[in-house]
Amino acid sequence: MRNLLKLVFILLASTLVHAHVGSADVYYEGDAGPYHLFVTIRLPQVIPGVAEIQIRCASPDVQTIQVSSLRLSGLGSNLPPVPDVAQRSKDDPQFFVSNLWFMEFGALQVRVQADGPKGTATLSVPVASFARRSLPMDRWLIAVLGFFLVFLTLSVVLIAGVVVRESTVPPGEVPQLSNRRRSRIVMALALIMVALIVFRGRASWNVEAATYKRNVELLKPPQAETTLVDANRLVVRPASPLMVPLVGQNESVSAVKMDEVIPDHGHVMHLFLIRLPGMEKMWHLHPDLIAGGAFSEKLPAMPAGHYQVFADIVDKSGFPWTLVGNVDLPEIKGSSTIGDDSAWDGVRLTPPLSESKVAQLPDGARVVWERGGDSLKANVPASFKFRVEEKDGSPARGLEPYMGMAAHAQVVSFDLGVFAHIHPAGSISMAALDMAQERLMPQSSSGAHETMMMDSMPSTGSLPPKFSFPYGFPHPGDYRIFVQIKRSGQVQTAVFDVRVQ
Amino acid sequence: MSQTTVPAALPVQSRPLVLTEAASIPRALWLTVTGITLALVGGTWDFAWHMSIGRDTMWVPPHVTVQLGGILIGIAAAYAILAITLSGSSAQRDTSIRLLGLYAPGGAFIAFWGSVAMFASEPFDNWWHNAYGLDVKMITPPHGLLFLGSLAAKVGAMAWIASAMNHSADPLLNRLRWLFLVVGGLGVAQFAKLIVVATFTENMHTAACYLAVAVFIPSVLLATGWGALHKWGCTIPAAIYTAISLGAEWLLPLFPAQPKLGPVYHNVTHLVPMGFPLLLIIPAFVADLLLQKLEQRSFWFKSICVGPAFLLSFLAVQWPFANFLMSPASRNWVFGTAYFAYGDPAGFSYDPYKFAGAEKPALFVVVMTIAFVASIVTTRFGLAWGNWMRRIRR
Numbered sequence: 001m002r003n004l005l006k007l008v009f010i011l012l013a014s015t016l017v018h019a020h021v022g023s024a025d026v027y028y029e030g031d032a033g034p035y036h037l038f039v040t041i042r043l044p045q046v047i048p049g050v051a052e053i054q055i056r057c058a059s060p061d062v063q064t065i066q067v068s069s070l071r072l073s074g075l076g077s078n079l080p081p082v083p084d085v086a087q088r089s090k091d092d093p094q095f096f097v098s099n100l101w102f103m104e105f106g107a108l109q110v111r112v113q114a115d116g117p118k119g120t121a122t123l124s125v126p127v128a129s130f131a132r133r134s135l136p137m138d139r140w141l142i143a144v145l146g147f148f149l150v151f152l153t154l155s156v157v158l159i160a161g162v163v164v165r166e167s168t169v170p171p172g173e174v175p176q177l178s179n180r181r182r183s184r185i186v187m188a189l190a191l192i193m194v195a196l197i198v199f200r201g202r203a204s205w206n207v208e209a210a211t212y213k214r215n216v217e218l219l220k221p222p223q224a225e226t227t228l229v230d231a232n233r234l235v236v237r238p239a240s241p242l243m244v245p246l247v248g249q250n251e252s253v254s255a256v257k258m259d260e261v262i263p264d265h266g267h268v269m270h271l272f273l274i275r276l277p278g279m280e281k282m283w284h285l286h287p288d289l290i291a292g293g294a295f296s297e298k299l300p301a302m303p304a305g306h307y308q309v310f311a312d313i314v315d316k317s318g319f320p321w322t323l324v325g326n327v328d329l330p331e332i333k334g335s336s337t338i339g340d341d342s343a344w345d346g347v348r349l350t351p352p353l354s355e356s357k358v359a360q361l362p363d364g365a366r367v368v369w370e371r372g373g374d375s376l377k378a379n380v381p382a383s384f385k386f387r388v389e390e391k392d393g394s395p396a397r398g399l400e401p402y403m404g405m406a407a408h409a410q411v412v413s414f415d416l417g418v419f420a421h422i423h424p425a426g427s428i429s430m431a432a433l434d435m436a437q438e439r440l441m442p443q444s445s446s447g448a449h450e451t452m453m454m455d456s457m458p459s460t461g462s463l464p465p466k467f468s469f470p471y472g473f474p475h476p477g478d479y480r481i482f483v484q485i486k487r488s489g490q491v492q493t494a495v496f497d498v499r500v501q
Numbered sequence: 502m503s504q505t506t507v508p509a510a511l512p513v514q515s516r517p518l519v520l521t522e523a524a525s526i527p528r529a530l531w532l533t534v535t536g537i538t539l540a541l542v543g544g545t546w547d548f549a550w551h552m553s554i555g556r557d558t559m560w561v562p563p564h565v566t567v568q569l570g571g572i573l574i575g576i577a578a579a580y581a582i583l584a585i586t587l588s589g590s591s592a593q594r595d596t597s598i599r600l601l602g603l604y605a606p607g608g609a610f611i612a613f614w615g616s617v618a619m620f621a622s623e624p625f626d627n628w629w630h631n632a633y634g635l636d637v638k639m640i641t642p643p644h645g646l647l648f649l650g651s652l653a654a655k656v657g658a659m660a661w662i663a664s665a666m667n668h669s670a671d672p673l674l675n676r677l678r679w680l681f682l683v684v685g686g687l688g689v690a691q692f693a694k695l696i697v698v699a700t701f702t703e704n705m706h707t708a709a710c711y712l713a714v715a716v717f718i719p720s721v722l723l724a725t726g727w728g729a730l731h732k733w734g735c736t737i738p739a740a741i742y743t744a745i746s747l748g749a750e751w752l753l754p755l756f757p758a759q760p761k762l763g764p765v766y767h768n769v770t771h772l773v774p775m776g777f778p779l780l781l782i783i784p785a786f787v788a789d790l791l792l793q794k795l796e797q798r799s800f801w802f803k804s805i806c807v808g809p810a811f812l813l814s815f816l817a818v819q820w821p822f823a824n825f826l827m828s829p830a831s832r833n834w835v836f837g838t839a840y841f842a843y844g845d846p847a848g849f850s851y852d853p854y855k856f857a858g859a860e861k862p863a864l865f866v867v868v869m870t871i872a873f874v875a876s877i878v879t880t881r882f883g884l885a886w887g888n889w890m891r892r893i894r895r
Binding site: 046047048049068070076077101104108134137141144145151155159162165166168169172202204208 | 592596601618621628634645
């Protein structure tokens with residue numbers, strides 16, 4: 001009955017891991033018609049909150065930028081609110097900044113409209129909107145409200161007492177004993193009433209705060225549960241149902257149905273297994289959806305070990321989720337990876353960090369990270385440029401689209417607190433981007449959508465040997481970056497280690 | 502309109518009333534009522550702002566208007582308190598209450614408390630919206646504080662006016678009485694706003710709608726009616742509420758507005774009003790008629806007659822009127838049933854021209870029974886409140 005034996009490993013997500021695995025800000029590079037834009041969206045810590053939208057134009061001809069936010073899909077995704085006009089930097093006329101209110105949790109989009117001598121054009125950037133914490137109350141506000149609470153409580157009791165004692169007393173007369181007695185009773189009643197109101201208000205406040213806190217927790221990276229079946233088939237599912245808060249119905253939530261997840265690059269799940277603690281092996285696999293809301297993948301050959309799991313899916317609203325966990329696997333006697341699946345076997349992380357700018361590919365070519373000698377800074381948006389060279393240093397030939405893109409990259413911090421799956425278009429989910437562009441198509445000026453599709457979905461033939469990833473490291477630390485390309489039918493991975501200040 | 506000569510239900514006075522020295526309405530009272538009116542205008546505007554524009558900070562014009570109203574009330578009340586305390590005549594002090602060495606009519610102290618509560622609610626409300634969102638719930642602690650403050654301002658203003666009325670003779674008394682009725686009408690409008698969700702057109706065939714009206718409307722209406730000593734003391738405030746609501750319904754859409762926040766379901770191009778007013782004027786008229794007939798009866802007897810009659814007459818007119826409001830004939834600028842807030846999923850996730858499911862028959866009867874009992878209790882409370890205002894001397 002060996003084939004009936006199941007090895008079940010319930011994965012425990014690290015409590016240090018943050019929502020969407022530590023990289024909430026959105027980086028996007030694309031074209032609004034004739035204008036090439038680099039868009040950075042700094043997500044607020046608290047929703048509702050003000051997001052900072054930074055836009056860098058590649059050319060100086062953009063005169064004005066307007067931004068607005070709306071839902072990515074469903075009701076409310078067609079009519080944008082009145083856009084905000086971004087402020088143009090006086091020092092750098094190609095740089096625009098706007099503050100934009102994000103009111104809701106869930107899959108949103110930011111519409112960017114650029115105006116210039118070449119006309120008006122629009123692009124749309126999907127955003128996963130979620131809060132990372134509840135809004136605390138400032139000390140000064142606590143002091144002010146505390147003062148008012150005490151003042152209003154004491155004064156209402158005093159006023160009620162005096163009014164009952166004296167208000168009906170004719171001029172020149174003194175309050176009767178009965179008035180005084182009633183006054184004391186009313187003061188006591190007023191105090192009780194105030195206490196009840198404050199108590200009731202506090203209870204209502206607690207419910208609201210608890211609901212908000214729950215919503216924050218709901219949208220954190222969910223735990224993954226993995227099961228090894230038949231010795232070589234890994235089944236991945238959320239450890240508990242993914243729930244999203246229903247907007248406008250404060251206490252209500254709805255479950256994300258796994259059979260409604262939408263394909264991203266043609267796959268319903270992108271599963272990354274990274275061997276720990278050295279990160280010297282990495283697999284990028286694509287499980288299929290199976291019955292029961294789970295995803296199943298027949299594993300390639302893998303050595304026994306402890307693995308970090310990151311599993312990307314996109315729900316039907318366009319909201320990206322990353323299931324997080326880790327798993328101990330026995331040796332897997334499988335075949336080598338095929339199709340879009342890929343594997344990498346390289347150097348184990350050993351302190352001190354050795355930064356690398358050139359990475360060797362299995363076929364002898366190499367990938368060069370074109371960056372200067374300056375150290376990288378956290379939270380600084382940048383277009384990280386790479387080129388692929390043949391052994392002799394000439395530009396590489398034969399690069400093919402890998403799942404429709406020129407390249408993919410996974411950014412993983414050494415402490416596993418950050419995981420981001422990025423592309424030449426940016427840190428957004430490409431499935432969500434497609435949804436945003438579809439919404440935009442009837443409204444955009446000619447060219448915007450077509451340009452986007454060319455960037456994100458190259459057709460066939462050899463691709464240029466250069467590509468870039470718009471991104472910003474979320475905080476200082478050491479990172480390993482897996483850059484994946486496809487060449488001569490083979491997915492190949494180049495790995496770079498970097499320290500971010 | 503003729504005035505009643507109904508004698509007040511006053512205890513025998515031990516000495517003649519001292520007539521007020523002022524020949525006109527004190528400026529502080531005018532200022533207070535102006536503040537109350539501004540706050541109500543700001544509140545109505547704020548509702549429309551939320552439904553049409555959405556973006557909300559402490560400094561949006563409706564909030565500023567509400568706070569300006571609150572500040573005016575505070576200034577007026579503080580002025581009255583300080584003026585009488587520091588330089589008031591003995592007659593003025595004789596018609597004042599004394600609180601911690603301060604002298605003023607009791608209503609001024611109550612109104613001042615209300616203005617402070619209104620003021621305190623603003624930063625609290627701003628933080629609340631930033632923390633938990635906009636319009637998720639209407640009844641929130643900061644909104645509750647604003648409501649209480651605004652209500653206290655009206656209660657205080659009415660008590661203040663009542664004390665002046667009780668020292669005055671015509672023609673000043675008549676002017677004060679009208680001011681009193683106006684504040685009562687603003688109070689009715691405030692309570693009507695409080696129950697706006699329960700009284701949405703789609704809820705008008707539920708018992709909960711009538712329970713909400715029974716709980717919140719008779720008190721202020723009867724207090725005004727009985728306290729005013731006017732033959733049509735209930736009808737006039739109800740008419741004022743109706744006029745205010747119709748004014749908002751017909752004027753607000755004349756001002757352009759567009760949503761500044763998503764999600765946007767409707768392409769709003771102008772300020773969206775709250776909706777056609779409740780037909781409270783009819784039950785108010787019935788209440789006045791009954792109060793005239795039952796003048797000599799006890800308060801409880803009046804309550805047992807007036808409360809249910811109020812509710813029954815409201816039911817008799819509002820229920821069929823709701824059918825009209827659901828019909829295409831009402832979808833025009835007069836009745837405004839084709840206006841929708843930008844974030845209202847009307848027509849998408851629900852049919853706005855279909856009544857919400859009424860309670861099951863047994864529950865309907867239970868809730869309606871509770872509503873009738875509530876109407877008696879709130880009528881009694883309103884009469885007691887009104888009678889207190891008849892007796893106020895300071």
